[in-house]
Amino acid sequence: MLYARNCWYVAGWSYQVETGQPFPMQILGDRLVLFRTSSGQMVALEDRCVHRLAPLSLGRCEGEGLRCMYHGMLFDAAGTVIEIPGQSLIPPNAKVRSYPVVERDSWIWVWMGDAAAADEAAIPRSRSLDDPDYILRHGWLDYDAEAQLINDNLLDFSHLSFVHANSFNLGADPAATQAKVTQLENGIRYARWMEGLPTNGAGLPDTPADSFMGYDFLIPGVLVMNISSWPLGTAAKLDYAEPADHSRAFRDCTFSGQAVTPMADRKARYFFSIGPHRNQGDETIADLMFKMVETAFDEDKRMIEAQQKVIDETPDMRIMPTAHDRTVTMFNAKVARLARGDAQARESALA
Amino acid sequence: MLYARNCWYVAGWSYQVETGQPFPMQILGDRLVLFRTSSGQMVALEDRCVHRLAPLSLGRCEGEGLRCMYHGMLFDAAGTVIEIPGQSLIPPNAKVRSYPVVERDSWIWVWMGDAAAADEAAIPRSRSLDDPDYILRHGWLDYDAEAQLINDNLLDFSHLSFVHANSFNLGADPAATQAKVTQLENGIRYARWMEGLPTNGAGLPDTPADSFMGYDFLIPGVLVMNISSWPLGTAAKLDYAEPADHSRAFRDCTFSGQAVTPMADRKARYFFSIGPHRNQGDETIADLMFKMVETAFDEDKRMIEAQQKVIDETPDMRIMPTAHDRTVTMFNAKVARLARGDAQARESALA
Amino acid sequence: MLYARNCWYVAGWSYQVETGQPFPMQILGDRLVLFRTSSGQMVALEDRCVHRLAPLSLGRCEGEGLRCMYHGMLFDAAGTVIEIPGQSLIPPNAKVRSYPVVERDSWIWVWMGDAAAADEAAIPRSRSLDDPDYILRHGWLDYDAEAQLINDNLLDFSHLSFVHANSFNLGADPAATQAKVTQLENGIRYARWMEGLPTNGAGLPDTPADSFMGYDFLIPGVLVMNISSWPLGTAAKLDYAEPADHSRAFRDCTFSGQAVTPMADRKARYFFSIGPHRNQGDETIADLMFKMVETAFDEDKRMIEAQQKVIDETPDMRIMPTAHDRTVTMFNAKVARLARGDAQARESALA
Structure with a gap:
């Protein structure tokens, strides 16, 4: 079957991603981890640690970042490793893919294509679960x-x-x-x-x-x-x-x-x-x-x-x-x- | 493994195919749907709608035919489409394969090979479940x-x-x-x-x-x-x-x-x-x-x-x-x- | 992944293989049957009868041998067929692979490589479950x-x-x-x-x-x-x-x-x-x-x-x-x- 990458896919209902609780999802074969940082930012990263490929969705939210709970690499919201336990040097390519993500109408929308082309205006409009006019x-x-x-x-x-x-x-x-x-x-x-x-x-x-x-x-x-x-x-x-x-x-x-x-x-x-x-x-x-x-x-x-x-x-x-x-x-x-x-x-x- | 097609295979016990209830079976990798029409005829068709490949075994028996219950194509007992909802023209190749089928000795026998070669005399004889001489x-x-x-x-x-x-x-x-x-x-x-x-x-x-x-x-x-x-x-x-x-x-x-x-x-x-x-x-x-x-x-x-x-x-x-x-x-x-x-x-x- | 064959692998705890009860195990993709003969010898054979490939682990221990319980071939502890029911001649190649096996420190160790190279001195030492110094x-x-x-x-x-x-x-x-x-x-x-x-x-x-x-x-x-x-x-x-x-x-x-x-x-x-x-x-x-x-x-x-x-x-x-x-x-x-x-x-x- 044929799917396009340069568009917004629904990854879940907004409330499903709670602060501090990593949320795994798969879209177009990509494994994603979604999480909401302490400051409330919604983040979508590749769900695969750069170290030994453990899933970050088994990790721990820490402030604005996410820590892999296998050997402790800490990632920021952009997917960049900012801490490697037992090692001071961090290789410059130590990062995972970060996906553009937007919350709208009670859904979490993830852009699966080229990040530079992500256009929020292309998100289809629906109604929020708390729409004042409807009992949904x-x-x-x-x-x-x-x-x-x-x-x-x-x-x-x-x-x-x-x-x-x-x-x-x-x-x-x-x-x-x-x-x-x-x-x-x-x-x-x-x-x-x-x-x-x-x-x-x-x-x-x-x-x-x-x-x-x-x-x-x-x-x-x-x-x-x-x-x-x-x-x-x-x-x-x-x-x-x-x-x-x-x-x-x-x-x-x-x-x-x-x-x-x-x-x-x-x-x-x-x-x-x-x-x-x-x-x-x-x-x-x-x-x-x-x-x-x-x-x-x-x-x-x-x-x-x-x-x-x-x-x-x-x-x-x-x-x-x-x-x-x-x-x-x-x-x-x-x-x-x-x-x-x-x-x-x-x-x-x-x- | 090697199997012959030009012979009769048992598809089920006769009583398993009740009037009005399509019965799915697989023989030599072919998915079949068996059904008994209103007039009592036993029918064996390819279990795959010509339209979008939904299984006809999820369909509905109607008189002498079987209707696909996805978008409503109606097939006759020979496997020919005789009704397409919302469309008057029926393409001439709109048909599924029909298999020779015989009920004998309480079994339903299906011929899996060339229909022209189907010979009822080649069906092995057993005993019916209601054989008067045996308690089976x-x-x-x-x-x-x-x-x-x-x-x-x-x-x-x-x-x-x-x-x-x-x-x-x-x-x-x-x-x-x-x-x-x-x-x-x-x-x-x-x-x-x-x-x-x-x-x-x-x-x-x-x-x-x-x-x-x-x-x-x-x-x-x-x-x-x-x-x-x-x-x-x-x-x-x-x-x-x-x-x-x-x-x-x-x-x-x-x-x-x-x-x-x-x-x-x-x-x-x-x-x-x-x-x-x-x-x-x-x-x-x-x-x-x-x-x-x-x-x-x-x-x-x-x-x-x-x-x-x-x-x-x-x-x-x-x-x-x-x-x-x-x-x-x-x-x-x-x-x-x-x-x-x-x-x-x-x-x-x-x- | 890469594994070596010329070494000893643990196949089980010693007590798991009881006299008279064939024990199936798989190591490096090889199916093994382990059994303990009447005289107490531990044996590890290929778990695949030479006749029609039934698993010997569904077989029956008989004295120093193991009988396949599909059609009754009897194997000795070296893996050689010594009886074929209904047939007096036994083909000379009627044998399954036998693996070197040693019991040590409560474990059964099997050598998966060339039998001639099996060296018991290469078995890593641990402690038995009944070690007098530890409560294990x-x-x-x-x-x-x-x-x-x-x-x-x-x-x-x-x-x-x-x-x-x-x-x-x-x-x-x-x-x-x-x-x-x-x-x-x-x-x-x-x-x-x-x-x-x-x-x-x-x-x-x-x-x-x-x-x-x-x-x-x-x-x-x-x-x-x-x-x-x-x-x-x-x-x-x-x-x-x-x-x-x-x-x-x-x-x-x-x-x-x-x-x-x-x-x-x-x-x-x-x-x-x-x-x-x-x-x-x-x-x-x-x-x-x-x-x-x-x-x-x-x-x-x-x-x-x-x-x-x-x-x-x-x-x-x-x-x-x-x-x-x-x-x-x-x-x-x-x-x-x-x-x-x-x-x-x-x-x-x-x-």
């Missing part, structure tokens, strides 16, 4: 599968009619008709009206409504979704455009932020938050919604991990794209273009 | 070992004196002397008289008797065995020929049908039934006999899986055949000949 | 890591200040200053005085003392250690030389014998004994000391197995040796020299 639940799942297969899943919502036939209970619509899809510079935009949908945002039978579901799916694998339900006839009245203000919906105004991080070959972590707008839901509805979503995400995981196993045993992997795969193809082409850019940047740097 | 118990075991090692085990009963020294309790005879072995077109025939055997068919001490044990071992790996015990002197009186009618024995008339299916590298499934003739045993004896056999089959599995591990770590695998290995050599030569025939058939088809 | 506890741990990483750990005691910061509680000293290291023909000798150490040999706060810790680390991976504590000022008075008689110490006179055996790739077994001199400790102190050591050895295992994982994922393994690594470098150079000698011996044997 959150979690994460580890997959024994390629991140790209999870991206593909999220880019083709026709699977809602089958994988989630019982959990989301949306009927044939997501598969039977095409959504409105537009290209974004850094991803794609998906928009669908389901007219006369007989269930509400918690998947329960309710007054039929016109229900809108739309998301941006952004490089490298971030989904930012809004859902809202409106009186019958609204879809046609709006000419099937996205509602201007979801919070003014009839009911079901819901936000979900999701991110897929490729950890290593056939290994990925899937982060997600979801919840109702405070005007249109309460803690009980947030719980019901999250329970439904957890069921649905287990359904995805079961299918995708099984798909990965079949792929692994299929020497000549041919797929047969359908009309719904247009979004998958669009997005993966953007990723491929960015990944090729990475390769060219490396080549011109070497030339 | 049955089961299966999954091995982390090559099917051929299990075949080899079943082709050389000298192991009964050692692996099953305590369970079958047959003494030195099976290893100390040679059985009478004859060639069959599709396998070998093994016949042994044990004179004055002091145990009965449930492995318990009993009046000494002349006991006959004989089996056909048939391509690709099917054992069909008859046992019967007779008054002392019978073996010599019959000049060590097989008794004409086992059901007229003194006691212990027993049938066993067994089949070994190579699933993938170092992975095999071993199916077995065993039980006394109704004239010579009852449910209690059937239970005792099956308990003994389950113990013995666990002994085989422990030895063969350990043997497989040693083989895996032995770069230059030389074996030292003994006199008892004659049957092993005979049978494997027949399999090799058939497998070579497969290869030649492929070549002339391509020429 | 013992155990072993299996590592998912290369033996060499455990050797490296034992050759650089600067890790005591970090890995065992809480368990051994020795402070900064082992890392902050260099020990006195001397070369031995078959290893290295390490000696360190810790002046004014405020803890005793069980890791508990006690009257400050000058504490000596010294060990020989011998090819292929055997540590023989003495510890003793003396009145303040003793270290300087002895000019930092090793005390002549540890048993005359103030307190804490302790012995530990340890051995690291490479089993296979990333697989090693670590044997250890430790305990106080009878004059300076009792069963309670022996228990306290062993409990501390078990905690510490778990700390080592956690660090080294994590280090192994990082190494496995590091394509270009560069390390950055420190001043403390002098002993590691010395010792590994000796092993490399011996291993090269093995290769040359093989070559001249073939020439």
Whole structure:
């Protein structure tokens, strides 16, 4: 599978990295250690001591630095060794790679490419877990599968009619008709009206409504979704455009932020938050919604991990794209273009 | 290891594939999905959707077809896609491989080779679980070992004196002397008289008797065995020929049908039934006999899986055949000949 | 990693191999079966029957021999087949490799190289578990890591200040200053005085003392250690030389014998004994000391197995040796020299 390096990947929820407690993570095969220094700075270093390759994530936070707890090398926040026990001289190349890291919208974002090219403006925007307008639940799942297969899943919502036939209970619509899809510079935009949908945002039978579901799916694998339900006839009245203000919906105004991080070959972590707008839901509805979503995400995981196993045993992997795969193809082409850019940047740097 | 494709393999017990419930199986590395349609037809398809390679065994039976539950492709019993949600055109090559399949003697038999060459007459005959003459118990075991090692085990009963020294309790005879072995077109025939055997068919001490044990071992790996015990002197009186009618024995008339299916590298499934003739045993004896056999089959599995591990770590695998290995050599030569025939058939088809 | 074959490896504690019970072990990738014959002889054979490669460790001890319990080949203590059931002729090459084996100091030592070169005088000396002067506890741990990483750990005691910061509680000293290291023909000798150490040999706060810790680390991976504590000022008075008689110490006179055996790739077994001199400790102190050591050895295992994982994922393994690594470098150079000698011996044997 093909991934780009010159972009921001979610390494975890901000609260997962506590002051004084090194946090191991793997992204694109690189082992990272994240830690928060005494002064509160978030740091991401290569998780591999220069001395004998012990993981720094088994180390000890000391002030603004991190000490390897095998033989005691002390690293500063830039990854430079600043103390070698029993030895006064420190070799100038005694350092590990340091990764640009930013905390935003409750996520820790790590730039995996050339540090000089790191641009915070390229971080996709989601909503914080403490967003004042929404009651958000959150979690994460580890997959024994390629991140790209999870991206593909999220880019083709026709699977809602089958994988989630019982959990989301949306009927044939997501598969039977095409959504409105537009290209974004850094991803794609998906928009669908389901007219006369007989269930509400918690998947329960309710007054039929016109229900809108739309998301941006952004490089490298971030989904930012809004859902809202409106009186019958609204879809046609709006000419099937996205509602201007979801919070003014009839009911079901819901936000979900999701991110897929490729950890290593056939290994990925899937982060997600979801919840109702405070005007249109309460803690009980947030719980019901999250329970439904957890069921649905287990359904995805079961299918995708099984798909990965079949792929692994299929020497000549041919797929047969359908009309719904247009979004998958669009997005993966953007990723491929960015990944090729990475390769060219490396080549011109070497030339 | 070498296996032939142009033959019938046991995929399961007939009752394991219930109407409406797809059943996954692996044979010779191919992933299959078996299902029974509404009209009762047994179907075996490649377990890999043409769209994005999800397993069809996670799908849903619909009438005479099977629907992939990832994005909803519907397949008919011949493996042809007959519906793609959200798309009217169906590409002509949208089909998966369909395998000839037959139910006989309580087993599901799948032909793994060229479908045009599938010949039902080549299916080895065993006895159904509901055979009116026998009280049969049955089961299966999954091995982390090559099917051929299990075949080899079943082709050389000298192991009964050692692996099953305590369970079958047959003494030195099976290893100390040679059985009478004859060639069959599709396998070998093994016949042994044990004179004055002091145990009965449930492995318990009993009046000494002349006991006959004989089996056909048939391509690709099917054992069909008859046992019967007779008054002392019978073996010599019959000049060590097989008794004409086992059901007229003194006691212990027993049938066993067994089949070994190579699933993938170092992975095999071993199916077995065993039980006394109704004239010579009852449910209690059937239970005792099956308990003994389950113990013995666990002994085989422990030895063969350990043997497989040693083989895996032995770069230059030389074996030292003994006199008892004659049957092993005979049978494997027949399999090799058939497998070579497969290869030649492929070549002339391509020429 | 690089290991020498022409040396003695610990295969187990002597008592682990009971008369009549075959004992499987792996050394340098070779599968061995050890057994003790009726007359008490310890035997080490290749654990792989010549017939069909079943493991002999699933076999049955018979007198001075071992019978394979698959099809009954009987081997004598030299590894020669002396009986094949159902066959009178025994091929002259029907034998498995036999390894020189010696029991000494409660350990079973196996020579993995050219049998003609096996020299019992090269076996490192430790102390028996029933040594009259010491109360020894013992155990072993299996590592998912290369033996060499455990050797490296034992050759650089600067890790005591970090890995065992809480368990051994020795402070900064082992890392902050260099020990006195001397070369031995078959290893290295390490000696360190810790002046004014405020803890005793069980890791508990006690009257400050000058504490000596010294060990020989011998090819292929055997540590023989003495510890003793003396009145303040003793270290300087002895000019930092090793005390002549540890048993005359103030307190804490302790012995530990340890051995690291490479089993296979990333697989090693670590044997250890430790305990106080009878004059300076009792069963309670022996228990306290062993409990501390078990905690510490778990700390080592956690660090080294994590280090192994990082190494496995590091394509270009560069390390950055420190001043403390002098002993590691010395010792590994000796092993490399011996291993090269093995290769040359093989070559001249073939020439």
